[in-house]
Amino acid sequence: MRVFQNANHRFLSMRRPAYFASAAIITIGLVSMAFRGGLRAGVEFTGGVLLEVQFSQTTDIAQIRDALNAGGTSGVQIQQLRAVGQESNDFLLRVPIGDDEDQNETRDQIRASLETEFAAGSFEIARGDALSAKVGGEFQRTAVLAVLLSFLLTLIYLAFRFEWRFGVAAVIATAHDMLITFGFISLLNIEMSLATVAALLTIIGYSLNDTIVVFDRVRENLRKKRKESYDTTLDRSLNETLPRTVLTSGTTLMALVSLVVIGGAVIRPFAGVLIIGVLVGTYSSIFVASPVLLEIHDRARRRAAMAARRAG
Structure with a gap:
């Protein structure tokens, strides 16, 4: 130069x-x-369940958090997956769990909580990963x-x-x-x-x-x-x-x-x-x-x- x-x-x-x-x-x-x-x-180091949820209608983080809290699932980290300038109804949910908690049970509880607020066919769990606290x-x-x-x-x-x-x-x-x-x-x-x-x-x-x-x-x-x-x-x-x-x-x-x-x-x-x-x-x-x-x-x-x- x-x-x-x-x-x-x-x-x-x-x-x-x-x-x-x-x-x-x-x-x-x-x-x-x-x-x-x-x-x-993150859940990779503390252990937990990582879920990607795709909604068919416009949804905001507050609605999802209210639905999860009402269903007894608290402490969930919710992140909207979107690029700058683009609207998206895809969300990433991170749920910390301990070694004594069942991962599948936690995932089912999240699904049930969402179905209470949203219609059963209005969302889809596109991806799900789980790690124990030991891992x-x-x-x-x-x-x-x-x-x-x-x-x-x-x-x-x-x-x-x-x-x-x-x-x-x-x-x-x-x-x-x-x-x-x-x-x-x-x-x-x-x-x-x-x-x-x-x-x-x-x-x-x-x-x-x-x-x-x-x-x-x-x-x-x-x-x-x-x-x-x-x-x-x-x-x-x-x-x-x-x-x-x-x-x-x-x-x-x-x-x-x-x-x-x-x-x-x-x-x-x-x-x-x-x-x-x-x-x-x-x-x-x-x-x-x-x-x-x-x-x-x-x-x-x-x-x-x-x-x-x-x-x-």
């Missing part, structure tokens, strides 16, 4: 304001999670393990491909992205489902890919510019990879915004979480990963200088 052809921004000089901004955003997210008692887990707990453990394993494998790869300090900086930057993303998920009250976990794992890959591109250019410039200071080399590398960073993030965001606008209610949380992750990942590859790498380098240099003085 020609606008970045001669870019010479001093990104590292802005690292302290960036640290403050990141700390403030993370703190707000943590406060939100503490206030809400954690993230809102939901297993999904939780698997999701956490997947995230932790991705961090571990990334650290091993970067330590082997570059140096250990590159790996540590990349993992810290990715952890920063996860914390901010979790905060926004809590603030926006987005449900934690398997699709959301898939989005989080995608964010990890996206953020790491962006960081690795910058670090690869850092390694090249360290070989070419041996007399150049470390912070100058980092700034040079960030400016040289800036066109790629902006283009990749921009085109990715175009696709994700399209999914949010016209993709419908089912795909919208997945795309929304990815939008947050792409924005945060792009920011962290410039204002977090490289500054953290500089901090690690400076500390290692100071320790080496102290060791040399003691030996002398």
